[in-house]
Amino acid sequence: MNSLSSVLEVTNLSVWFSERQVLSDIHLSLFPGELTVLIGHSGSGKSTLLQSINRLNEIFPVCRTQGEVQLCTERKKIRVYQSDVPLSEIRRRIGMVFQTPAVLPFSIFRNVAMPVRITLGYRGNVINERVEWALRQVSLWDEVKDRLHKNASTLSGGQQQRLCLARTLALEPDVLLLDEPTASLDFKSARKIEALLGELKTRYAILVVSHSLGQTLRVADRVCVIRDGRMVREMGKQELRNPAEFYRVIETYF
Amino acid sequence: MPVRRISNRVLSGFAWIASAGLCLTMLTLIGFLMKRGMTALNAKLFFDNVPWTAAVLGRQPVFDGIWPAVVGSFYLIVLASLIAVPLGMATGITLSEYASPNIRRWISLAVDILAGTPSIIMGLFGFTIILLLRKTLLPQARTCLLLSAVCIALLILPYIIRVTQNSLEAVLPHIRLIGPSCGFTQWQTICYLLLPLSSRGILSGVILGIGRAAEDTAVIMLTGVVAQAGIPQRLWDKFEAIPFHIYCVAAEYQSVRQLDAGFGSALILLAITGILFLAVTFLQRVVVTRYEILS
DSSP states (O other): OOSSSOSEEEEEEEEEETTEEEEEEEEEEEOTTOEEEEEOOTTSSHHHHHHHHTTGGGGSTTEEEEEEEEEEOSSOEEETTTOSSOHHHHHHHEEEEOSSOOOOSSBHHHHHHHHIIIIIOOOTHHHHHHHHHHHHHTTOHHHHGGGTTSBGGGSOHHHHHHHHHHHHHTTOOSEEEEESTTTTSOHHHHHHHHHHHHHHTTTSEEEEEOSOHHHHHHHOSEEEEEETTEEEEEEOHHHHTOHHHHHHHHHHHO | OHHHHHHHHHHHHHHHHHHHHHHHHHHHHHHHHHHHHGGGOSHHHHHTTSOHHHHHTTSSOOSSSSHHHHHHHHHHHHHHHHHHHHHHHHHHHIIIIIOOHHHHHHHHHHHHHHHHSOHHHHHHHHHHHHHHHHHTTOTTOOOOHHHHHHHHHHHHHHHHHHHHHHHHHTSOHHHHTHHHHTTOOHHHIIIIIIHHHHHHHHHHHHHHHHHHHHHOOHHHHHHTBOSSOOSOOSTTSOBOOHHHHHHHHHHHOOSHHHHHHHHHHHHHHHHHHHHHHHHHHHHHHHHHHHHHHOO
8 A cells, every 4th residue: 555645635725715715735645445524523624625625606696715735546637626527527526425414315335326327327137236235335235225215314323424435335436535534423433433433444545534532533544723714733653642642632722 | 270270171171162163063964965955966866867887888978967077176286286186296396305495485485375366366367368269379278177177276286385395394404414425416305206196195186176176066057067078088178177066056946855965065075075085095105105115
């Protein structure tokens, strides 16, 4: 694994909502095999940063973005904000999972299958295989294989969140962005998702927004602290090995 | 504390009485119609003395029964819905998903004005169109089934627009984000996510529209309905419709039996709308099941 070449490179990124600047001059790199956690106060710009990486912020008409985001896939480099690659492909390659488990009130199967069919254009049996593969990735297959056609809202909160993750994985992303994926879950379900992230990071570059410092210490390979829209501190593996040092830094920068 | 409890009791009591009153009124209305109309419900009411097979297959015209009016009303409702539902849904989608706030304000104003237009004005509008056509492009133009359907469509359009817009806007933000975050285009998000999720709401608008299309008399009186037309063969034929038939009976009846036949026709009108409601509900269920189970 080449840990030097980044999968995703954010340079000089600034975002405004109307006249208010929400992010200023953000630099961030995501590396394969590494899980980066983004921490900061509520309103510090974490979610905005996540949404400006896959250009989801563009659905808000008052949002203006400057700077560059570059996605380096196996074959090509995609400049997210300037490329001629269709926006839908960019968003598919930069998968996103939200804080509230956003399952569709459709069947479990359809929750994963519909995006596969629409975004990737797959048909027939390929879809079934893809759904099974994705559900296995998030260790949900054994729990739901006998009720694939039941409504997804019958699943527990944790299962729903894993279903959302499966839906994202089924679209063959290069990068995963997770916005407080465990915030609405109980302790046990949250731990399950954390374990899952540990497995998934070997295959995807992952950026997680978290509010839990304990969780950050458990899962992070790298931590970025964001305050008032600026990246104020970055901590690598070395620093994270020493929890006391970690909490001292948090005290200083939070 | 006791004051709050009393006001609580009073309010919930009032709510219960209101709902019970609604059911009671409904039962009284239908009961009354049944009592007066049931005796008149027979083949003669529909087909007069013509054998029903001959009437249904159109081999023999029916002059004194309501069969042509039943078919006329049915054609009218279906035609008006075919015009109003796609147009209304498209406008609703524009209002909720595409229009900028400024444009939305203007379109909304237009929709409100349309919703507030009395049906007699809509009828006059249709009538004027024919006058205009006769003087200009089409000297042989006359009021007809198609014109009535267009004017009725205009009448029910605001219901469908508003209900489509409101149901789309009611989709929760975190569900709405699924589309773009999965790489859907805006149109795909609307088609595969927002419309299926709001189908129940849109359906209620369609049902309201159907009810309105079925009962309206003022519009069709000025745009093509007549007392004796037989079953319309073409879109530009005159036609009969049940509400107009009931209106004529009520205005001109000469015996209690005739009036009872009018009540019988009212029951049939209720039945037609009921059947159309069921058909639309069934259609919606098919759509939803398809979306929930299959891919």
